[in-house]
Amino acid sequence: MAPRVNPSRAPRSHASWHGKLTQRAILAALVPTLVSGTACVGSTVSGVPLDAGAPATPPTSALAPRPRLKFAPEDETPIDFEKLNRLDTDGDGILDGDDNCPGDPNSNQADADGDGFGDVCEPTPRLVDTATTLTLNPSPARVGQPLTLTVTVRNTGSQTALSVGASIPLPEHLELVSLASSQGSCTHDRWSSVLCKLGDLPAGRALTVTIQCTPSTTGSLTVKAFALTEALDHDANSGNDMPALSLTVLP
Incomplete structure (x- = not known):
């Protein structure tokens, strides 16, 4: 006669046993949260708690009063022309x-x-005229040989030209060697422009800017210079402020 088997003690399949164990593990992990009443509070979608409901509106007394914006045209008395x-x-x-x-x-x-x-x-007009000339020596030039650029600014007007400035943008293939001016000072920026602050220039007087450079390749170049006086002065002839010369560089 076969022995009787108690159903409650019958061996369970591996899948059934594993499923029960998993359920117990999940419940054990959730018990502290369920007891404390904080279940799902931390779950969010796009930063909003899932059980948060409608956003809470702070009481009116908690809102700081918005300052009144003031606009000058509204607050100032209109001018009666x-x-x-x-x-x-x-x-x-x-x-x-x-x-x-x-x-x-x-x-x-x-x-x-x-x-x-x-x-x-x-x-009263300021009768000044910063007539500007440019010379290149030698011309044509040769690769690797010294080249001198001379900018001369002469005030052909009848009054002193105030705060004279000059700009000489060097072409790409002219390498600067030295820089000098008869008055004021000049600098060379990273864009290969020579910028000068030359001070005041009395009527009938002239000043010069001398640039020593070396051509690095053959070809044709255009060399320009520009001089001006401060904005409040009126140049009697602005057409002679920006000379330009063509330069041929030989091997």
Whole structure:
């Protein structure tokens, strides 16, 4: 007679035993979390807790009041141009809106050159002319041989030219050797331009910038120079401020 087997003690298959063990391990790991009531709180999608629900709105009292933005055009009193035009600042009997020199008495409104400025307040032109010339020696030049560039700035006007500056962009195949100026100072930047601050230049006087360089390859080059005076001066002839020369470099 075959022995009776208790069903509860019957051997289990390996798969059934492994499944039960896995379930128990998962439950054992979740018990502390389930007991504490924090299950799933840490689960997020795109940074938002899954059980967070609708975003909480902070109480009104917790929000800092937004400062009122101020815009100058709204806060400032508009300028009344009509009122200003009805003034007579210089007391010459002509309203400022019609006066060609509202700050200087000129009841006759004389304007010899017809430029809209009365003769008594006509801006005084700065009669300066920074005539600029450029020489290359020798020309044509030879590869590896010294070449001298000389820039001369002469003030052919009747008044002092203030804060004269000069710029000489060196072509790619001219290698700088030395740099000098008769007044002021010059520098050479990484873009191969010579920049000079040359100071004031009295009427009838001239200054020079001398550049020694060496051609590194054959061909035709264009050498340019440019000189100017400060923006408040009026150059009598701006057409002679930027000379340019062609240079042939031989082997």
